[in-house]
Amino acid sequence: MMRLQQLALDRFGHFTDRVLDFGARPANGSDFHIVFGRNEAGKTTLMEGYLRLLYGFAAREPYAFKHPRANLRVSGTVDIEGQIHQLSRLPKRSGNLVDGAGQPVPDALLSAALRGVSQKEYQSLLCLDDETIEAGGEEITKSEGDIGKLLFSAAAGISDLSQVLGRVEQGNRDLYLKGGTKSEFAALKAAHAELVQQIKDHDVSAAAFRELRFARDAAQTEEQRLRAAKSELSVQKTRLEAILDAHPLATEWKTLEAQLTPIAHYPMTLEFDSEDLIKMMTTRIALVAERERSVAEVHALRAARDEVAVNADDLARGADVDALAFKKSQVEAGQSDLPKREAQLMQDTADMRARLDTLGLPADGALAQFILSDPALAALEQARATLDDARKHLQTTQAEAEVARDKYDDAARALRDTEEETAVDADVERLFMQAEAEDLVSRYNDALRRLAADRQGVATALRGLARQNVAFDAVPALPLSSRRAQELMQAHGEARLALRAAVQAETTAADRFADAEIKHAMAASAPDLISDDAAAKGRQTRDELWALHKDVLDMASASAFEAAMRADDAQTSLRAGQSQSLAEMRQAERQLIEARQDHDRAQNKRTETEAAFDKVTGELRSHLDALGLPETLSAEDFVEWVRDAEAAQTAAETLKSSEQAHAELLRAAEQMRDDLAARLEAGDAPLRTVVLMAKTQIAASREHQNAQKLAQATVRQATAERDRRAAAADKARTAVTEARDQWRGAVATHLPALQAGIDMWNGLTGLRSIREVDARMAGVRRQIAGIKQDRAGFIAQLDALDGGADAQEQPLARYAALQTAVERARQAQARRSDLDARLAMAEDAAAEALREIAVLDDQVQLLARAFDDQIDTSTLDALRQATATAQQAIALRQQSADLRTRLLSILGVDAWEQAQERLSAAPLAQAQVALAELCEDLSRLEAELDSAIAARARAQAALDAVGGDGDIAALTSQKRTVEEQMQAVMLRYLTGRFGHTLAEDAIRRYRDTHRSTMLAATEQAFSDLTQGAYNTLTTQPAAQGDVLMAVRAEDGVSKEAAAMSKGTRFQLYLALRAAAYEQMASTGTVLPFFCDDVFETFDEDRTRAACRLMQRVGKRGQAIYLTHHQHVVDLAQEACGTDVTVHRL
8 A cells, every 4th residue: 555645846847845745644534635726826736746756757857847857856755555755756867766865765665566557557547637537538438448448357467368359359350351352361362363264264274284283182181181180189288288277276275265164254354453452452451550540549639638737717717807908008008108298298388389489479478379269260361361362363364464465476476477388298198098107106116015025025034044053045945844843843752751761661670670580589599499390390200100000010110100109299298388488489480570571571662762762863863964954953943943944935935926926017117117218308217207207297288278267366366365364463453452451450350469570471370280289288188197097997907806915016917917827727728629629530530440441341342243152252362363363264265265266267167166177077197197198199290290281392393393284284373372371361360260259258257257346336436426317337349349338317328428428427437437446455556546626517416426436535545636626625525524634735
């Protein structure tokens, strides 16, 4: 079996370092994969790359359009019969298949896995696209081509025989064809008729010629008789040789049947294998150990829980202590905050006086007169705001009047400047509109920004690849994916932990082994101790002497037996008193054996884990060396680097795509710039400048038409605006005078202390800030009172909790002591609760392990039902032994059936009884003797035939030499020669025709015996794909061989493939390939099966059915479907669920 685990198109087609990871084969379900990608994404390139990995690169490689042929490289991870191989294919004449370390690998590795399947056969059978599935379809349904021969002959050898028979049939037609005029026999017949006519025309008779002709005819008769005898002996020889070939096969078949007889009662098939039972045994041992560990943990947890003591009083007042925590924080904060608040009060008073002095108000008197009410402040602020607004409005109206005068002057000048006409080049406007210049410039600028960003992304990604002073100028080729690097990191960590555990286990086992040796030596060193072996030898000697005495019955034998019997009795008596010592010695021996075995296993395990760790470490270092990275880089850092490298590859591919995508846009933009610059005489000005110049020139002409009208209207508007703004300025001056009088009255009423600079004074904001300082001082006073009140309340609550026992201590220290006692009680309670929870979990784990053990035992009993009652399946080990024997019986039955089929084919019979009769009628020795005699007779007959041929030649020569009627003699001789040639041609034709018929009948019998399996599989698959529209497949004889017919379920009408729609025809071809795949898999040829978008003409229901067919193929091998249709992916996931894995290009 061969499976593709990972395919890397390092340099192939338009791909560079593209990796597609199919992962390991699923433990359950189907190995069915869909590779989804847009059109031109490279799905077909992927399939072709896989074929290059298997068979190598072509001399003229069509996929060497991006990378030179010398640089092409395709790599893959291939699983061959359970062994993982890292392989790469290079475009070299020799040594072009290398492993992961770059060492050459013989092509025999892949050839053996391919089982002789050529590249052409693989493409037509297992790599299907629209072309290959259609091209081979006609051959398949008419029993032509490789798959057609497989369908109609059901054996690879028959396909070759059919080609041979085809050549034989063509040779027969060249010799003789009824009604034909171009065969060799037809040409001879025409020549013979012409000679007969010439002889009639001469009408000459000669007695001498007739006599010689009679002699010649007699010689010919003798020659023909000898030829017929030789042909008969040749047929007998062929039959004897077949019997001699069949005898060893019959003996081998009987031997297989004899081996099968003792185990014939074992099942014909098994739904499981011994590996499943080994896993069950391992699981049960682990479950027993888990239960024992859980029971021990229960006892330990109970003891620990009982040791925990909880103070109920401290626990009870915990809530009150917690509730007091906020009060404690308040007192603690107030204790440090009180001095600050008192100092702040003094600071605020000084600050208020300083602010009054800044505002020009007397600060040495009472401060309350300056704390104005809200209405007073509002009246002052209103009056001041009115004055400020009036002044600002005056400034604004004066400025607007000045602006209005300026606008009038500008409008008058603009009206004078609109005298000159502006012209524009018509070609400039035409080019500008045709090129859609503004949109083109926008897209051109976007493209430049995108390219700059992509180039920056590549540079950033390359900088991110730097590790320990190792930097990269270009994106490196990755030997593995980030997923594989992650797996390698995990494997490295697991191997390191496994090695550490193995070393520890070996040390423990060595200590146990040393202790066992000491105990065994001490047990065996007891004085006069008689071991089991010594006792057994004594009994054996006694029994042998007794047997000798029974034979001879003399005094010597009796004395010897008596002495041996007494010695044995003495040993038995002595051993009766040594029972305790013997038991200890036996136990020590058992412990020594067990300890030695454990030590050996531990040593082997350590060796295995060391090798595994070295292998993983070596693989990691090989990747680091290949990439030029430091060897000190850890596996975790390497995974991160690989991910960064993949990101760099993505950035490089994005840059390349951007450059390709914007190439046409950049070219169009430059062409437009050149055309416009030539007409505008702009030289080498950039595109933006040239477009702006064109827009300016175009707009100038259009704008001038409205310029004069606009200038005239502007002059009229500016005149009116100038007059209106001048009137508004006069009104604003009057408003300022009224606002000033109102402000002075408000100051005299609410702030009489202000005497100087009243019109310019604006300290209202300062008065409001003084009010804010006063409010802050009131708040500080309230805070000081609150701090003192909080402290008194906190002390009262402490007295309630501890009874005032520590009233002399600081309140915060008293609270800390209470809090410590409560926390200690809570920790004890939490510890007890935790132990209770862990105890419950341990009890549940012990019960669950016991339940799983019972379930496992029930599963073993269920598996044992597959065996006969007389077969021992009482234990897991016995069941495993029975399974191994059953697998042996199944293999023997298959070997026996294959051998029997081969034997029947050699003898040309249909049943074993017929073969047995032939072999019994001709035993091996007899057949060998008969064949030797027949060979001697055949040699003698060939010598006689040579003599007869020479005699006939002499008679013919004498006939040709007859004088007189020379013309008739010559014509007659020629006619005879032609007749002999016609006879020889016809003899060759009959021999070939007879042999062809016999071989064709034998092939047909063999094909009819084996055809049903593949036809049934094709029929079932085609019925599923067409939703039952075609439920039967049959064959129909035709001139060139059998033709496959499909029977429509609706009306029973039979159709050839050519009469079907394209979609139905493709479904038939797909069913035929799937059935052929099943046949190949049953013979051990299991290879990856590719399909490239062959479902395009299927409707949704038939697409679902086709996906389920691929799912079935994936259960026998590996099925990979390539598509650019999202709906096919959706339908596959709907039909196959988790059995399908989707990859995206």
